[in-house]
Amino acid sequence: xxxxxxxxxxxxxxxxxxxxxxxxxxxxxxxxxxxxxxxxxxxxxxxxxxxxxxxxxxxxxxxxxxxxxxxxxxxxxxxxxxxxxxxxxxxxxxxxxxxxxxxxxxxxxxxxxxxxxxxxxxxxxxxxxxxxxxxxxxxxxxxxxxxxxxxxxxxxxxxxxxxxxxxxxxxxxxxxxxxxxxxxxxxxxxxxxxxxxxxxxxxxxxxxxxxxxxxxxxxxxxxxxxxxxxxxxxxxxxxxxxxxxx
Amino acid sequence: xxxxxxxxxxxxxxxxxxxxxxxxxxxxxxxxxxxxxxxxxxxxxxxxxxxxxxxxxxxxxxxxxxxxxxxxxxxxxxxxxxxxxxxxxxxxxxxxxxxxxxxxxxxxxxxxxxxxxxxxxxxxxxxxxxxxxxxxxxxxxxxxxxxxxxxxxxxxxxxxxxxxxxxxxxxxxxxxxxxxxxxxxxxxxxxxxxxxxxxxxxxxxxxxxxxxxxxxxxxxxx
Numbered sequence: 001x002x003x004x005x006x007x008x009x010x011x012x013x014x015x016x017x018x019x020x021x022x023x024x025x026x027x028x029x030x031x032x033x034x035x036x037x038x039x040x041x042x043x044x045x046x047x048x049x050x051x052x053x054x055x056x057x058x059x060x061x062x063x064x065x066x067x068x069x070x071x072x073x074x075x076x077x078x079x080x081x082x083x084x085x086x087x088x089x090x091x092x093x094x095x096x097x098x099x100x101x102x103x104x105x106x107x108x109x110x111x112x113x114x115x116x117x118x119x120x121x122x123x124x125x126x127x128x129x130x131x132x133x134x135x136x137x138x139x140x141x142x143x144x145x146x147x148x149x150x151x152x153x154x155x156x157x158x159x160x161x162x163x164x165x166x167x168x169x170x171x172x173x174x175x176x177x178x179x180x181x182x183x184x185x186x187x188x189x190x191x192x193x194x195x196x197x198x199x200x201x202x203x204x205x206x207x208x209x210x211x212x213x214x215x216x217x218x219x220x221x222x223x224x225x226x227x228x229x230x231x232x233x234x235x236x237x238x239x240x241x242x243x244x245x246x
Numbered sequence: 247x248x249x250x251x252x253x254x255x256x257x258x259x260x261x262x263x264x265x266x267x268x269x270x271x272x273x274x275x276x277x278x279x280x281x282x283x284x285x286x287x288x289x290x291x292x293x294x295x296x297x298x299x300x301x302x303x304x305x306x307x308x309x310x311x312x313x314x315x316x317x318x319x320x321x322x323x324x325x326x327x328x329x330x331x332x333x334x335x336x337x338x339x340x341x342x343x344x345x346x347x348x349x350x351x352x353x354x355x356x357x358x359x360x361x362x363x364x365x366x367x368x369x370x371x372x373x374x375x376x377x378x379x380x381x382x383x384x385x386x387x388x389x390x391x392x393x394x395x396x397x398x399x400x401x402x403x404x405x406x407x408x409x410x411x412x413x414x415x416x417x418x419x420x421x422x423x424x425x426x427x428x429x430x431x432x433x434x435x436x437x438x439x440x441x442x443x444x445x446x447x448x449x450x451x452x453x454x455x456x457x458x459x460x461x462x463x464x465x466x467x468x
Contacts, residue, residue, distance in 0.1 A: 079461070134414040141410055146401050154465035155397045159411060162393055162458050166415050169447075173418035 009225050012085060016222045023215040030208035037201040053111040055202055059209035060104040064132060066213070067097020071139070072164040075157035085221070087153030088228075090160065091143055092220035096213065098136035105129055128171045135163045149228060249334050250342060257346035260319075272354035275308040279362045290367045297366035298376060298427030302420055304362075305355045305380055306387060306413075312351045313391040314408050316343060317399040317463075326399075330467065336460040344392045344456065352384040368431055375430035379441060383423040386448040389455030390415050396459035400466020419447055 038055045071093050077086025108126065109119045120126065139156050146152020261268040282300050286292060293300075320326040320343075329339050359380050360373035368376060394412035401407075425440035 079465070131414050131417055134410075138411045138414060141407060142397065142401070145407055151401065151466060155401055155462060158393070158458055158462045158465070159397060162415065162454070165454060166418075169418050170414075173421045173443075 009084070009229075013222060013225060016218050020215065020219060020222075023211065023218065027208065027211040027215050030204065030211050034201065034205040034208040037204055041198055041201045050111060050114045051198065053107050054198070055205045057104055057107040057111060058202060059206040060100045060107065061129065062206060063209055063213050064097055064101030064104050064129065067093050067100060068132065068136070068160065068164065068167060070217075071097065071160045075160045075164075078153055078157040079161075087150065087157065088221050088224045089217070090157060091149075091153060092217055092224050094136060094139045094143065094156070096216050096220060098133060098140060100209075100213070101129060101133045101136060105133065131170050132167065135167070139163070149231075249332070250338070253329075253334075253339065253342045254346050257343055258350055261346065261350035268350040269354055271308040271312045271351040272358050274311055275304045275355050276358060276362065278304040278307060279365065282366075294367040294431075297363065297368050298379075298431060299424050300366060301359060301362060301376065301380070302383075302423045302427060305359070305384060306416060306420060308355055309352060309384060309387045310391065310409055310412060312347070313388075313395045313412070314398065316347050316392065316395040318395075321399050321467075326463075327467070330463065336463060337456045340392060340396065340459045340463070341389075341452070341456040344388050344459075347392075348385055348388040352388055353381075355384060356381045372431040375437070376427050379423055379426040379430060379444065382426075382441065382448060383419050383444045386419045386444070386451045387416055389448070389451035390419070392455045393458045393462065396462035397466070400462050419444070422447065 034055070038052060041052070041055075071090050074086045074090035074093065077083040078090060105126070108129075112121065113119050139159055142156045142159055143152050146155060279300060283293060286296070317326060320329065330336060332339070356377050359377040363373040363376050364370065391408075391412050394408045394415075397411060398408045422440045422444045425435065426437060426444055429435050429437040429440060
């Protein structure tokens with residue numbers, strides 16, 4: 001089905017309402033399998049059981065960054081193609097991406113305490129994730145301050161595109177600045193450096209998190225559409241009252 | 247006089263006349279730097295070590311302070327609408343305004359930086375290099391701030407929103423600016439690499455900032 005068919009909010013809502021129960025079921029099943037394999041995964045020889053934090057931390061970090069990518073694509077949809085659902089998608093993804101980034105920071109800090117001996121260090125990866133969170137909060141603030149949904153959406157779209165250009169630069173500059181976090185270990189040219197016994201549960205958990213992300217995003221888009229409908233109905237009602245009074 | 251110089255001259259005149267507040271940023275910079283020794287103590291060795299960082303942070307905050315004047319006053323009296331309707335490309339218009347803004351608020355910061363450096367126990371020889379890093383980096387702050395100013399004027403919200411939007415984006419400028427300044431006062435790393443990256447950041451934001459700012463104005467004020 002072409003994307004343009006989804007431009008009709010009613011049709012989109014119909015599809016979402018049909019899809020959501022399946023997505024919720026898939027999320028629950030994937031999380032059950034994921035958590036089961038995580039519980040059966042062996043402990044790390046050095047870190048012991050604390051390595052289990054990885055199964056929450058790493059997928060959350062991936063999705064925190066994925067959220068900004070999705071928001072930038074939605075921004076292009078808003079500014080270039082003027083797709084009516086693009087700004088709804090962008091607005092819905094910002095708090096979800098911020099939440100995953102926050103989960104990544106919190107779990108990372110709880111993981112850092114036993115392994116590094118401190119909750120927080122001003123290390124490159126931690127700092128760039130923190131800046132990502134701040135940028136997310138800026139976008140959310142921009143959505144909140146706009147009086148009109150459309151105008152706020154366009155402003156936030158520009159900001160997310162500027163952020164999309166800037167995030168690699170921030171990442172790179174912060175990397176250059178100071179580092180303690182381990183380098184990339186899952187996606188590498190020479191293959192993963194993680195033992196398969198830990199890698200498989202991680203990938204299943206990543207899939208479960210992805211499913212959770214999609215479910216939350218679609219549900220949040222539906223809520224946003226309904227909220228806009230309520231808003232226009234209220235405006236209409238106020239107009240009718242004003243005309244009746246006049 | 248063509249449109250370019252006319253607009254540049256107009257914006258600079260407005261900035262230096264009564265109510266323009268051109269030197270307010272420099273004054274704020276001076277006050278921030280003066281406050282630091284009250285907070286961390288007058289230990290000269292410590293001040294010398296953190297001096298470049300203080301100067302850069304002060305310059306960042308001072309340039310942020312004046313940003314919401316960039317479009318807000320023009321938007322209030324309607325001249326922004328006239329500028330947008332004129333034949334000049336909006337990207338060029340906003341870059342001229344940003345250049346005028348940098349000359350009236352960024353350049354004074356660069357000019358008083360050597361003096362403030364001396365107050366923070368930086369060697370006289372190194373103060374010139376310190377000011378050079380600010381001269382190379384403050385255009386990036388102005389042109390990144392340009393995007394935030396355009397976004398906030400389009401939403402008719404200024405002040406804190408602008409700072410929240412702009413500050414995270416200035417992280418690279420701060421990192422390489424302080425790295426170059428530390429190298430300038432005799433740090434262990436060479437001066438060249440961070441300084442050239444700082445120049446690159448300024449040039450890149452000179453290109454990208456006006457495009458994003460013009461898009462923000464077009465979408466916000468239509």
